Amino acid sequence: MRLSRYFLPTLKEDPKEAQIVSHRLMLRAGMIQQSSAGIYSWLPLGQRVLRNIEQVVREEQDRAGALEILMPTLQPADLWRESGRYDDYGKEMLRITDRHDRQMLYGPTNEEQVTDIFRSHVNSYKNLPLNLYHIQWKFRDEVRPRFGIMRGREFLMKDAYSFDLDFDGAKIAYNNMFVAYLKTFARLGLKAIPLRAATGPIGGDLSHEFIVLADTGESEVFYHKDLLSLETPDQASYSADELQAIVDKWTGYYAAADDMHDAAACDVAADDLVTRRGIEVGHIFHFGDKYSKIMGATVAGPDGKDVTVSMGSYGIGVSRLVGGIIEASHDYDGIIWPESVAPFKAGLINLKSGDEPCDQACDEFYGKLQGAGVEVLYDDTSGRAGEKFAKMDLIGLPWQATIGPRGVKSGIVEIKNRATGEKQELSADDALQLLAGRR
Ligand code: 5CA
Numbered sequence: 001m002r003l004s005r006y007f008l009p010t011l012k013e014d015p016k017e018a019q020i021v022s023h024r025l026m027l028r029a030g031m032i033q034q035s036s037a038g039i040y041s042w043l044p045l046g047q048r049v050l051r052n053i054e055q056v057v058r059e060e061q062d063r064a065g066a067l068e069i070l071m072p073t074l075q076p077a078d079l080w081r082e083s084g085r086y087d088d089y090g091k092e093m094l095r096i097t098d099r100h101d102r103q104m105l106y107g108p109t110n111e112e113q114v115t116d117i118f119r120s121h122v123n124s125y126k127n128l129p130l131n132l133y134h135i136q137w138k139f140r141d142e143v144r145p146r147f148g149i150m151r152g153r154e155f156l157m158k159d160a161y162s163f164d165l166d167f168d169g170a171k172i173a174y175n176n177m178f179v180a181y182l183k184t185f186a187r188l189g190l191k192a193i194p195l196r197a198a199t200g201p202i203g204g205d206l207s208h209e210f211i212v213l214a215d216t217g218e219s220e221v222f223y224h225k226d227l228l229s230l231e232t233p234d235q236a237s238y239s240a241d242e243l244q245a246i247v248d249k250w251t252g253y254y255a256a257a258d259d260m261h262d263a264a265a266c267d268v269a270a271d272d273l274v275t276r277r278g279i280e281v282g283h284i285f286h287f288g289d290k291y292s293k294i295m296g297a298t299v300a301g302p303d304g305k306d307v308t309v310s311m312g313s314y315g316i317g318v319s320r321l322v323g324g325i326i327e328a329s330h331d332y333d334g335i336i337w338p339e340s341v342a343p344f345k346a347g348l349i350n351l352k353s354g355d356e357p358c359d360q361a362c363d364e365f366y367g368k369l370q371g372a373g374v375e376v377l378y379d380d381t382s383g384r385a386g387e388k389f390a391k392m393d394l395i396g397l398p399w400q401a402t403i404g405p406r407g408v409k410s411g412i413v414e415i416k417n418r419a420t421g422e423k424q425e426l427s428a429d430d431a432l433q434l435l436a437g438r439r
Helices: 021-028 044-063 077-083 111-121 167-187 225-229 240-251 290-295 318-328 356-371 385-395 405-410 428-435
Strands: 032-036 039-042 074-076 094-097 103-106 130-139 154-164 192-196 206-213 219-224 255-257 273-288 298-300 306-308 310-317 346-350 376-379 399-403 412-417 423-427
Touching: 021 032, 021 318, 039 044, 044 130, 044 154, 044 167, 044 318, 074 077, 077 103, 077 111, 077 290, 111 130, 111 154, 111 290, 111 310, 130 167, 154 167, 154 318, 167 192, 167 206, 167 240, 167 273, 167 310, 192 219, 192 240, 192 255, 192 273, 206 219, 206 318, 219 225, 273 290, 273 318, 290 310, 310 318, 346 356, 346 385, 356 376, 356 399, 356 405, 356 428, 376 385, 385 399, 399 405, 399 428, 405 412, 412 428, 423 428
Parallel strands: 346 376, 346 399
Antiparallel strands: 032 039, 074 103, 094 103, 130 154, 154 310, 192 206, 206 273, 219 255, 219 273, 273 310, 298 306, 399 412, 412 423
Protein backbone atom coordinates (compact mmCIF):
# COMPACT_ATOMS: atom_id res chain seq x y z
CA MET A 1 0.00 0.00 0.00
CA ARG A 2 1.32 3.41 -0.98
CA LEU A 3 0.97 5.96 1.80
CA SER A 4 0.09 8.59 -0.81
CA ARG A 5 -3.06 6.56 -1.53
CA TYR A 6 -3.77 5.53 2.05
CA PHE A 7 -5.95 7.15 4.68
CA LEU A 8 -3.78 7.58 7.75
CA PRO A 9 -4.84 10.70 9.64
CA THR A 10 -2.00 10.81 12.21
CA LEU A 11 -1.74 13.53 14.84
CA LYS A 12 1.49 15.20 15.91
CA GLU A 13 0.17 16.41 19.24
CA ASP A 14 -1.22 14.35 22.08
CA PRO A 15 -5.01 14.59 22.09
CA LYS A 16 -6.21 16.14 25.34
CA GLU A 17 -9.06 13.70 25.92
CA ALA A 18 -6.79 10.64 26.10
CA GLN A 19 -5.73 9.69 29.62
CA ILE A 20 -3.91 6.44 28.92
CA VAL A 21 -1.16 5.59 26.51
CA SER A 22 -3.12 3.16 24.30
CA HIS A 23 -5.94 5.65 23.75
CA ARG A 24 -3.41 8.40 23.01
CA LEU A 25 -1.47 6.26 20.55
CA MET A 26 -4.57 4.92 18.80
CA LEU A 27 -5.77 8.48 18.16
CA ARG A 28 -2.31 9.71 17.17
CA ALA A 29 -1.76 6.77 14.82
CA GLY A 30 -5.07 7.48 13.08
CA MET A 31 -6.61 4.13 14.07
CA ILE A 32 -9.95 5.26 15.47
CA GLN A 33 -12.23 8.24 15.64
CA GLN A 34 -14.78 8.84 18.35
CA SER A 35 -18.36 8.98 17.14
CA SER A 36 -20.02 9.56 20.52
CA ALA A 37 -19.12 8.63 24.10
CA GLY A 38 -17.71 5.08 24.09
CA ILE A 39 -18.53 4.54 20.39
CA TYR A 40 -15.82 4.62 17.72
CA SER A 41 -15.25 4.37 14.01
CA TRP A 42 -12.32 2.18 13.05
CA LEU A 43 -10.12 3.79 10.39
CA PRO A 44 -8.06 1.68 7.95
CA LEU A 45 -5.02 1.07 10.17
CA GLY A 46 -7.15 0.29 13.24
CA GLN A 47 -9.46 -1.93 11.24
CA ARG A 48 -6.53 -4.02 9.99
CA VAL A 49 -5.35 -4.64 13.55
CA LEU A 50 -8.86 -5.44 14.75
CA ARG A 51 -9.24 -7.95 11.88
CA ASN A 52 -5.90 -9.57 12.65
CA ILE A 53 -6.75 -10.02 16.32
CA GLU A 54 -10.15 -11.36 15.37
CA GLN A 55 -8.47 -13.87 13.07
CA VAL A 56 -6.11 -15.21 15.77
CA VAL A 57 -9.05 -15.54 18.15
CA ARG A 58 -11.09 -17.29 15.44
CA GLU A 59 -8.31 -19.75 14.56
CA GLU A 60 -7.87 -20.80 18.19
CA GLN A 61 -11.62 -21.18 18.71
CA ASP A 62 -11.85 -23.30 15.56
CA ARG A 63 -8.86 -25.37 16.66
CA ALA A 64 -10.56 -25.98 20.01
CA GLY A 65 -13.59 -27.38 18.17
CA ALA A 66 -15.97 -24.44 18.59
CA LEU A 67 -18.20 -23.68 15.59
CA GLU A 68 -18.58 -20.16 14.28
CA ILE A 69 -22.04 -18.67 13.84
CA LEU A 70 -23.25 -15.09 13.67
CA MET A 71 -26.10 -13.93 15.85
CA PRO A 72 -27.73 -10.51 15.42
CA THR A 73 -26.89 -7.39 17.40
CA LEU A 74 -30.61 -6.69 17.93
CA GLN A 75 -32.55 -9.19 20.01
CA PRO A 76 -36.22 -9.46 20.99
CA ALA A 77 -36.96 -8.40 24.57
CA ASP A 78 -39.19 -11.47 24.99
CA LEU A 79 -36.19 -13.82 25.02
CA TRP A 80 -34.73 -11.88 27.91
CA ARG A 81 -38.06 -11.85 29.70
CA GLU A 82 -37.95 -15.65 29.59
CA SER A 83 -34.63 -15.74 31.39
CA GLY A 84 -35.63 -12.98 33.77
CA ARG A 85 -32.72 -10.77 32.77
CA TYR A 86 -34.72 -8.13 30.89
CA ASP A 87 -35.50 -6.30 34.11
CA ASP A 88 -32.35 -7.37 35.98
CA TYR A 89 -29.93 -5.92 33.44
CA GLY A 90 -31.00 -2.38 34.29
CA LYS A 91 -29.71 0.74 32.63
CA GLU A 92 -26.73 -0.94 30.95
CA MET A 93 -29.11 -2.41 28.39
CA LEU A 94 -29.99 -0.28 25.38
CA ARG A 95 -33.71 -0.81 24.78
CA ILE A 96 -35.25 -0.09 21.41
CA THR A 97 -38.85 -0.12 20.17
CA ASP A 98 -39.45 -0.95 16.52
CA ARG A 99 -42.17 0.53 14.28
CA HIS A 100 -44.64 -2.16 15.37
CA ASP A 101 -44.05 -1.25 18.99
CA ARG A 102 -42.14 -4.45 19.59
CA GLN A 103 -39.52 -4.20 22.27
CA MET A 104 -36.01 -5.01 21.19
CA LEU A 105 -32.56 -4.53 22.67
CA TYR A 106 -29.00 -4.20 21.44
CA GLY A 107 -27.37 -7.35 22.81
CA PRO A 108 -24.90 -6.91 25.69
CA THR A 109 -24.23 -10.70 25.49
CA ASN A 110 -25.99 -13.69 23.89
CA GLU A 111 -26.81 -16.46 26.40
CA GLU A 112 -30.56 -16.24 25.70
CA GLN A 113 -30.21 -16.00 21.92
CA VAL A 114 -27.88 -19.01 21.67
CA THR A 115 -30.01 -21.07 24.08
CA ASP A 116 -32.98 -20.37 21.80
CA ILE A 117 -31.01 -21.64 18.79
CA PHE A 118 -29.99 -24.73 20.72
CA ARG A 119 -33.47 -25.64 21.97
CA SER A 120 -34.93 -25.20 18.48
CA HIS A 121 -32.60 -27.72 16.86
CA VAL A 122 -30.82 -30.04 19.26
CA ASN A 123 -32.81 -32.90 20.72
CA SER A 124 -30.39 -35.68 21.54
CA TYR A 125 -27.35 -36.24 23.72
CA LYS A 126 -25.73 -37.64 20.56
CA ASN A 127 -25.31 -34.07 19.29
CA LEU A 128 -23.28 -33.09 22.35
CA PRO A 129 -20.82 -31.71 23.19
CA LEU A 130 -21.50 -28.55 21.21
CA ASN A 131 -19.78 -25.19 21.37
CA LEU A 132 -21.08 -22.30 19.26
CA TYR A 133 -19.31 -18.95 19.07
CA HIS A 134 -19.55 -15.67 17.24
CA ILE A 135 -17.57 -12.47 16.95
CA GLN A 136 -20.08 -9.65 17.08
CA TRP A 137 -20.54 -6.10 18.33
CA LYS A 138 -22.10 -5.70 21.74
CA PHE A 139 -23.61 -2.69 23.43
CA ARG A 140 -23.48 -1.90 27.14
CA ASP A 141 -24.53 1.54 28.22
CA GLU A 142 -21.62 1.84 30.66
CA VAL A 143 -22.00 4.66 33.20
CA ARG A 144 -18.45 5.78 32.58
CA PRO A 145 -17.13 4.75 29.16
CA ARG A 146 -13.44 5.62 29.22
CA PHE A 147 -9.94 4.98 27.98
CA GLY A 148 -11.08 4.89 24.36
CA ILE A 149 -12.02 1.44 23.14
CA MET A 150 -10.84 -0.10 26.42
CA ARG A 151 -14.16 0.50 28.14
CA GLY A 152 -16.46 1.33 25.29
CA ARG A 153 -20.23 1.26 25.05
CA GLU A 154 -20.10 -0.50 21.69
CA PHE A 155 -17.35 -3.12 21.55
CA LEU A 156 -16.40 -6.25 19.65
CA MET A 157 -16.54 -9.48 21.61
CA LYS A 158 -15.92 -13.12 20.83
CA ASP A 159 -18.43 -15.09 22.83
CA ALA A 160 -18.63 -18.86 22.82
CA TYR A 161 -21.30 -21.01 24.46
CA SER A 162 -20.88 -24.67 25.38
CA PHE A 163 -23.61 -27.28 25.81
CA ASP A 164 -23.01 -30.58 27.59
CA LEU A 165 -25.01 -33.42 29.06
CA ASP A 166 -23.67 -33.08 32.59
CA PHE A 167 -21.18 -31.30 34.80
CA ASP A 168 -18.29 -33.63 33.87
CA GLY A 169 -18.75 -32.81 30.20
CA ALA A 170 -19.16 -29.11 30.95
CA LYS A 171 -15.92 -29.14 32.94
CA ILE A 172 -14.04 -30.51 29.93
CA ALA A 173 -15.59 -27.79 27.74
CA TYR A 174 -14.53 -25.19 30.32
CA ASN A 175 -10.98 -26.52 30.53
CA ASN A 176 -10.80 -26.69 26.75
CA MET A 177 -11.64 -22.98 26.48
CA PHE A 178 -9.28 -22.15 29.36
CA VAL A 179 -6.39 -23.73 27.45
CA ALA A 180 -7.50 -22.17 24.14
CA TYR A 181 -7.35 -18.78 25.88
CA LEU A 182 -3.79 -19.36 27.08
CA LYS A 183 -2.81 -20.18 23.48
CA THR A 184 -4.73 -17.24 22.02
CA PHE A 185 -3.20 -14.61 24.29
CA ALA A 186 0.31 -16.03 23.80
CA ARG A 187 -0.12 -15.76 20.01
CA LEU A 188 -1.11 -12.14 20.48
CA GLY A 189 2.21 -11.55 22.24
CA LEU A 190 0.56 -11.22 25.65
CA LYS A 191 1.27 -12.76 29.01
CA ALA A 192 -2.26 -13.28 30.35
CA ILE A 193 -2.92 -14.43 33.90
CA PRO A 194 -6.07 -16.39 34.78
CA LEU A 195 -7.73 -15.27 38.01
CA ARG A 196 -10.59 -16.85 39.85
CA ALA A 197 -13.43 -14.41 39.34
CA ALA A 198 -16.84 -13.28 40.47
CA THR A 199 -19.62 -14.10 38.00
CA GLY A 200 -21.70 -10.87 38.08
CA PRO A 201 -24.78 -10.66 35.87
CA ILE A 202 -23.79 -13.72 33.78
CA GLY A 203 -24.21 -15.95 36.84
CA GLY A 204 -22.82 -19.37 37.72
CA ASP A 205 -20.34 -20.71 40.21
CA LEU A 206 -17.10 -21.30 38.33
CA SER A 207 -15.39 -18.47 36.55
CA HIS A 208 -11.97 -17.14 35.57
CA GLU A 209 -10.89 -13.79 34.19
CA PHE A 210 -7.80 -13.46 32.05
CA ILE A 211 -5.91 -10.28 32.69
CA VAL A 212 -2.97 -8.59 31.01
CA LEU A 213 -0.66 -6.64 33.26
CA ALA A 214 -0.60 -2.89 32.64
CA ASP A 215 -0.19 0.07 34.98
CA THR A 216 -3.36 1.58 33.58
CA GLY A 217 -5.47 -1.54 34.20
CA GLU A 218 -8.79 -1.04 35.93
CA SER A 219 -8.34 -3.69 38.60
CA GLU A 220 -5.62 -4.38 41.11
CA VAL A 221 -4.34 -7.95 40.96
CA PHE A 222 -2.39 -10.10 43.40
CA TYR A 223 -0.52 -13.16 42.15
CA HIS A 224 2.32 -15.55 42.85
CA LYS A 225 5.36 -14.42 40.89
CA ASP A 226 5.98 -17.89 39.41
CA LEU A 227 2.75 -17.66 37.40
CA LEU A 228 4.50 -15.45 34.88
CA SER A 229 7.10 -18.07 34.06
CA LEU A 230 4.68 -20.92 33.31
CA GLU A 231 4.97 -22.25 29.80
CA THR A 232 2.03 -21.84 27.43
CA PRO A 233 0.57 -25.14 26.21
CA ASP A 234 1.41 -25.60 22.53
CA GLN A 235 0.01 -28.94 21.43
CA ALA A 236 -2.83 -28.83 18.89
CA SER A 237 -5.15 -30.83 21.13
CA TYR A 238 -5.18 -32.40 24.56
CA SER A 239 -7.12 -35.22 26.21
CA ALA A 240 -9.56 -34.40 29.01
CA ASP A 241 -6.98 -35.45 31.63
CA GLU A 242 -4.26 -33.37 30.02
CA LEU A 243 -6.57 -30.33 29.89
CA GLN A 244 -7.34 -30.77 33.58
CA ALA A 245 -3.64 -31.03 34.41
CA ILE A 246 -2.89 -27.79 32.57
CA VAL A 247 -5.76 -25.96 34.27
CA ASP A 248 -4.66 -27.33 37.65
CA LYS A 249 -1.12 -26.12 37.05
CA TRP A 250 -2.23 -22.59 36.09
CA THR A 251 -4.79 -22.31 38.87
CA GLY A 252 -2.49 -23.89 41.45
CA TYR A 253 -0.80 -20.55 42.07
CA TYR A 254 -2.48 -17.80 44.02
CA ALA A 255 -4.01 -15.16 41.75
CA ALA A 256 -6.91 -12.84 42.56
CA ALA A 257 -8.25 -9.42 41.65
CA ASP A 258 -9.02 -6.90 44.39
CA ASP A 259 -12.68 -7.96 44.65
CA MET A 260 -11.69 -11.58 45.40
CA HIS A 261 -8.37 -11.00 47.20
CA ASP A 262 -8.41 -11.88 50.86
CA ALA A 263 -5.14 -10.90 52.52
CA ALA A 264 -5.94 -13.11 55.52
CA ALA A 265 -6.58 -16.21 53.39
CA CYS A 266 -3.62 -15.64 51.08
CA ASP A 267 -0.76 -17.89 52.16
CA VAL A 268 1.83 -16.67 49.63
CA ALA A 269 5.05 -15.39 51.21
CA ALA A 270 5.33 -11.60 50.95
CA ASP A 271 8.40 -11.91 48.70
CA ASP A 272 6.52 -14.11 46.23
CA LEU A 273 3.33 -12.06 46.07
CA VAL A 274 3.23 -9.46 43.32
CA THR A 275 0.70 -6.64 43.27
CA ARG A 276 0.08 -4.99 39.91
CA ARG A 277 -2.73 -3.58 37.85
CA GLY A 278 -4.39 -5.52 35.05
CA ILE A 279 -6.78 -5.28 32.09
CA GLU A 280 -9.44 -7.98 31.78
CA VAL A 281 -9.20 -9.32 28.23
CA GLY A 282 -11.22 -12.50 28.67
CA HIS A 283 -13.74 -14.03 31.04
CA ILE A 284 -15.07 -17.58 31.16
CA PHE A 285 -18.06 -18.91 33.07
CA HIS A 286 -19.61 -22.26 33.91
CA PHE A 287 -23.20 -21.65 34.92
CA GLY A 288 -24.74 -25.10 34.53
CA ASP A 289 -28.51 -24.96 33.97
CA LYS A 290 -29.08 -21.28 34.79
CA TYR A 291 -30.45 -20.55 31.29
CA SER A 292 -31.20 -24.04 29.98
CA LYS A 293 -33.61 -24.82 32.82
CA ILE A 294 -35.66 -21.65 32.66
CA MET A 295 -35.69 -21.67 28.82
CA GLY A 296 -36.32 -25.40 28.44
CA ALA A 297 -33.11 -26.43 26.65
CA THR A 298 -33.21 -30.19 27.08
CA VAL A 299 -32.03 -33.22 25.12
CA ALA A 300 -33.00 -36.87 25.29
CA GLY A 301 -30.33 -38.64 27.34
CA PRO A 302 -28.99 -42.16 26.67
CA ASP A 303 -31.93 -43.65 28.61
CA GLY A 304 -34.46 -41.59 26.61
CA LYS A 305 -35.26 -39.27 29.53
CA ASP A 306 -35.04 -35.49 29.11
CA VAL A 307 -31.89 -33.90 30.49
CA THR A 308 -31.41 -30.17 30.98
CA VAL A 309 -28.09 -29.28 29.39
CA SER A 310 -25.15 -27.84 31.30
CA MET A 311 -23.75 -24.63 29.84
CA GLY A 312 -20.82 -22.27 29.96
CA SER A 313 -19.95 -19.00 28.22
CA TYR A 314 -16.57 -17.71 27.20
CA GLY A 315 -15.83 -14.12 26.25
CA ILE A 316 -12.85 -12.32 24.77
CA GLY A 317 -12.78 -8.54 24.42
CA VAL A 318 -11.56 -8.37 20.81
CA SER A 319 -11.65 -4.56 20.48
CA ARG A 320 -10.32 -4.11 24.04
CA LEU A 321 -7.35 -6.30 23.07
CA VAL A 322 -6.20 -3.64 20.58
CA GLY A 323 -5.70 -1.29 23.53
CA GLY A 324 -4.38 -4.07 25.78
CA ILE A 325 -1.67 -5.00 23.29
CA ILE A 326 -0.59 -1.36 22.96
CA GLU A 327 -0.48 -0.95 26.74
CA ALA A 328 1.79 -4.00 26.89
CA SER A 329 3.92 -3.10 23.87
CA HIS A 330 4.94 0.50 23.18
CA ASP A 331 7.76 2.94 23.86
CA TYR A 332 8.21 6.70 23.95
CA ASP A 333 8.00 6.94 20.15
CA GLY A 334 4.88 4.90 19.60
CA ILE A 335 3.34 1.47 19.21
CA ILE A 336 5.35 -1.76 18.79
CA TRP A 337 3.04 -4.32 17.16
CA PRO A 338 3.71 -8.03 17.61
CA GLU A 339 3.96 -9.53 14.11
CA SER A 340 0.83 -11.62 14.62
CA VAL A 341 -1.43 -8.54 14.67
CA ALA A 342 0.62 -5.82 12.95
CA PRO A 343 -1.39 -3.86 10.35
CA PHE A 344 1.51 -4.27 7.91
CA LYS A 345 4.62 -6.33 8.42
CA ALA A 346 6.95 -3.63 7.14
CA GLY A 347 7.16 0.04 6.29
CA LEU A 348 9.24 1.25 3.36
CA ILE A 349 10.60 4.77 3.59
CA ASN A 350 11.69 6.66 0.51
CA LEU A 351 14.06 9.25 1.96
CA LYS A 352 13.94 11.45 -1.11
CA SER A 353 10.67 11.08 -2.96
CA GLY A 354 10.80 12.90 -6.29
CA ASP A 355 14.46 12.00 -6.82
CA GLU A 356 14.39 9.66 -9.78
CA PRO A 357 16.99 7.09 -8.71
CA CYS A 358 15.44 6.91 -5.20
CA ASP A 359 11.93 6.54 -6.57
CA GLN A 360 13.07 3.85 -8.94
CA ALA A 361 14.93 1.84 -6.27
CA CYS A 362 12.00 2.13 -3.85
CA ASP A 363 9.38 1.23 -6.44
CA GLU A 364 11.41 -1.79 -7.44
CA PHE A 365 11.93 -2.94 -3.83
CA TYR A 366 8.23 -2.33 -3.09
CA GLY A 367 7.29 -4.51 -6.05
CA LYS A 368 9.58 -7.30 -4.84
CA LEU A 369 8.15 -7.18 -1.31
CA GLN A 370 4.64 -7.39 -2.70
CA GLY A 371 5.69 -10.25 -4.96
CA ALA A 372 7.03 -12.10 -1.91
CA GLY A 373 3.70 -11.62 -0.10
CA VAL A 374 5.05 -9.15 2.47
CA GLU A 375 2.39 -6.66 3.57
CA VAL A 376 4.09 -3.31 3.28
CA LEU A 377 3.17 0.34 3.74
CA TYR A 378 5.32 2.39 1.38
CA ASP A 379 5.90 6.01 2.38
CA ASP A 380 6.22 7.54 -1.07
CA THR A 381 5.05 10.97 0.07
CA SER A 382 7.08 14.14 -0.15
CA GLY A 383 7.40 14.59 3.62
CA ARG A 384 10.74 15.26 5.35
CA ALA A 385 12.87 12.29 6.40
CA GLY A 386 12.46 13.07 10.12
CA GLU A 387 8.70 13.15 9.80
CA LYS A 388 8.66 9.87 7.93
CA PHE A 389 10.75 8.12 10.57
CA ALA A 390 8.59 9.53 13.37
CA LYS A 391 5.42 8.38 11.64
CA MET A 392 6.76 4.86 11.11
CA ASP A 393 7.82 4.64 14.75
CA LEU A 394 4.41 5.92 15.83
CA ILE A 395 2.41 3.34 13.88
CA GLY A 396 4.76 0.60 15.05
CA LEU A 397 5.19 -1.78 12.10
CA PRO A 398 7.62 -4.55 13.11
CA TRP A 399 10.16 -3.74 10.36
CA GLN A 400 11.24 -0.54 8.62
CA ALA A 401 13.18 -0.50 5.36
CA THR A 402 14.77 2.78 4.32
CA ILE A 403 16.19 3.68 0.95
CA GLY A 404 17.92 7.02 0.37
CA PRO A 405 20.34 8.59 -2.12
CA ARG A 406 23.41 7.10 -0.37
CA GLY A 407 22.01 3.58 -0.35
CA VAL A 408 20.84 3.79 -3.93
CA LYS A 409 24.42 4.31 -5.10
CA SER A 410 25.70 1.29 -3.19
CA GLY A 411 22.55 -0.87 -3.59
CA ILE A 412 21.94 -0.84 0.16
CA VAL A 413 18.68 -0.94 2.13
CA GLU A 414 18.70 -0.04 5.81
CA ILE A 415 16.52 -2.33 7.89
CA LYS A 416 15.35 -1.44 11.38
CA ASN A 417 13.67 -3.73 13.83
CA ARG A 418 11.04 -1.59 15.58
CA ALA A 419 11.06 -3.61 18.80
CA THR A 420 14.80 -3.74 19.40
CA GLY A 421 15.82 -0.62 17.47
CA GLU A 422 18.58 -2.71 15.87
CA LYS A 423 19.61 -1.47 12.41
CA GLN A 424 21.46 -3.28 9.65
CA GLU A 425 22.53 -2.36 6.16
CA LEU A 426 21.75 -5.10 3.68
CA SER A 427 21.72 -5.63 -0.04
CA ALA A 428 18.22 -5.37 -1.49
CA ASP A 429 18.13 -9.15 -1.95
CA ASP A 430 19.17 -9.89 1.62
CA ALA A 431 16.70 -7.32 2.92
CA LEU A 432 13.96 -9.01 0.90
CA GLN A 433 14.89 -12.42 2.32
CA LEU A 434 14.80 -11.03 5.86
CA LEU A 435 11.42 -9.32 5.49
CA ALA A 436 9.96 -12.35 3.72
CA GLY A 437 11.03 -14.39 6.76
CA ARG A 438 13.41 -16.56 4.77
CA ARG A 439 16.50 -15.94 6.86
N1 5CA B 1 -21.35 -13.70 28.16
C1 5CA B 1 -20.11 -13.59 28.87
C2 5CA B 1 -19.04 -14.39 28.22
S1 5CA B 1 -19.32 -14.74 26.59
C3 5CA B 1 -19.71 -12.13 28.99
O1 5CA B 1 -20.39 -11.26 28.50
N2 5CA B 1 -18.61 -11.90 29.67
S2 5CA B 1 -18.00 -10.49 30.05
O2 5CA B 1 -19.03 -9.60 30.50
O3 5CA B 1 -16.96 -10.71 30.99
O4 5CA B 1 -17.38 -9.87 28.75
C4 5CA B 1 -16.38 -10.58 28.04
C5 5CA B 1 -15.21 -9.69 27.72
O5 5CA B 1 -15.64 -8.57 26.95
C6 5CA B 1 -14.53 -9.08 28.92
O6 5CA B 1 -13.58 -9.97 29.48
C7 5CA B 1 -13.85 -7.86 28.33
O7 5CA B 1 -12.60 -8.20 27.78
C8 5CA B 1 -14.79 -7.47 27.21
N3 5CA B 1 -15.62 -6.30 27.62
C9 5CA B 1 -16.61 -6.27 28.53
N4 5CA B 1 -17.10 -5.03 28.64
C10 5CA B 1 -16.41 -4.25 27.77
C11 5CA B 1 -16.46 -2.86 27.42
N5 5CA B 1 -17.34 -2.03 27.97
N6 5CA B 1 -15.58 -2.39 26.49
C12 5CA B 1 -14.70 -3.23 25.90
N7 5CA B 1 -14.61 -4.55 26.19
C13 5CA B 1 -15.45 -5.05 27.12
